[in-house]
Amino acid sequence: MKTYKIAVIPGDGIGGEVMTEGIKVLDCYASLKGNIKFAYETFPWGCEYYLKTGKMMDDDGLEKLKKFDAILLGAVGFPNVPDHISLHGLLINIRQSFNQYINLRPVKLLPGAPCPLKGKGPQDIDFVVVRENVEGEYSGVGGIRFPDKPEEIALQTSVFTRKNTEKVMEYAFQLAEERNGKRKLTNVTKSNALNYSMVFWDKIFNETALKHQDIQTETIHVDAITMYFIQKPEAYDVLVASNLFGDIITDLGAALQGGLGFAASGNLNPEGEYPSMFEPVHGSAPVLAGKGVANPIAMVWTVKMMLDFLLKVEADEIITAVTQLLQEGESLTPDLGGTATTQEVGDAICGKLAKLI
């Protein structure tokens, strides 16, 4: 029996409610499989904590988190706390300090999930975005000169290193090889306008491609890709994108797969030198908080990604269980046209799992 230690950060708003269901599904999965166990420790960090203590997480927070096998995050964000404080203080801090240089985001339309596009279905929308996650546009480098004067200037510098970019590209090519897909990797760029960073990015992509000649490659500008996602999502299998571009196209991807209620992500340190962190892409949605109406599917999908990563499995039973729920149409939250509570959805998924495992 192997026990995995999970650091749980429910965070703000609906974070805690969906987290409860995520853990419920983890525990059901573990007890049905029989040979694994999860031990949790919960950290009360986030914006409420900040309003009380002036800190998004404890000073030795990273030290504490380091001991865990993985981190599960609910959602961070609160109306009274400026986003750039809450995020640089917790989410972006953990991503960068733990060198979680890959942000993996599947975009997959499940049968029964609402698709906004005419004439497209689950067979057309099934790709994964490999997003660079520790540098690039999110490096936090910059400044303001002559603040509030007429000659005020704001500077923000993207920083891309060869070392990290090579690792991201290599990861993406290997994923394209391992995935049972089109064996195709799409490079998302904007080298026609960003004449240093993205020209560099393309160069590393092309260098890495030479080592993976079995993978079909293409390079597409980020503006064009947003259009193609609408017009021909079936053209994509694995995409590799910078931190900012990956952020943008995965929110668009979330819309294609039925909304943020379905968007899961993993912030990975593939070598395991530090714990990886798993989080649903939806935010804290303060207006929904405390009502028991938040859709926990993204969190449950996130848990599946954690299982895949930690146990080196494909915990596809979880996706099957969610698909069954969608197809039956009962046990769905209001955003999906149902009347179930967050908790009832979690219970229903466990019920399905019990028959599938």
Add this chain to the structure above:
Amino acid sequence: MKTYKIAVIPGDGIGGEVMTEGIKVLDCYASLKGNIKFAYETFPWGCEYYLKTGKMMDDDGLEKLKKFDAILLGAVGFPNVPDHISLHGLLINIRQSFNQYINLRPVKLLPGAPCPLKGKGPQDIDFVVVRENVEGEYSGVGGIRFPDKPEEIALQTSVFTRKNTEKVMEYAFQLAEERNGKRKLTNVTKSNALNYSMVFWDKIFNETALKHQDIQTETIHVDAITMYFIQKPEAYDVLVASNLFGDIITDLGAALQGGLGFAASGNLNPEGEYPSMFEPVHGSAPVLAGKGVANPIAMVWTVKMMLDFLLKVEADEIITAVTQLLQEGESLTPDLGGTATTQEVGDAICGKLAKLI
């Protein structure tokens, strides 16, 4: 009789073919109205010119262009010429040198145009994006340190000035006031991650909002807006975005309005210290070039934007003519399911105009 001097840069690929139809429609419009005339001078600049001369445009190109009332551009780009060369040498050079600090892009689904979204129609998709067009992410500031060494680093710096940002915001608020719409302005940001440039951007937005309290405002992150464009395009009226974000969301917008065949733009110097430049958003599409199949509607719409700007009119007859074509379904190019040539579409639009003006 007033004569307007137009500099014509057909450019590469399909640029010349659609330009011919654009000019045809301009001339019909002028002769039907009776009191205006256009005088053209054509410049052979672009990638073919570059391959012959090593230059995208003449050394004194800007000097030459300066004398015109406006510039009409077809498309620039060619497989053999790296994009960052062709664009920084011509398109981006003209935008920045002529201080065309506004890039205006209407996103409007015409009745009869193909919409990719379920349950949305022309009444839902009708907004305009005000894109900053001379600085920001496109400033071209940056460099590579330790080229090709393991420690190689690429830097790209976004530069935002208060002076220009204030002008862009002011323009956007005024447009929201003048437009017969929802009197709403949406600020597109990413201040949760870009902790200097976009925090600054939001600050100037909020300052400018104080002078326009009659306009409803909201601030939305660029990732989220791509999702909302799919889920609720009807929520938008005027949006203001940085150079890069405006680029991305207007390509997505183009998809919503039926594709690049419908996407027009104006690069404006509102004060008229320099000529403004009008261009369809589609590229040079080398594979379609020379076949007479390119859809000229985006170019014709671009001409309408030039008329609006130069003559201070609303040349809506042109949009009505295009809508009639779409609704009748004849005289459309193959991308819209028709069999007409580029030239036949131009002729048909002029035919309609003759009945409308």
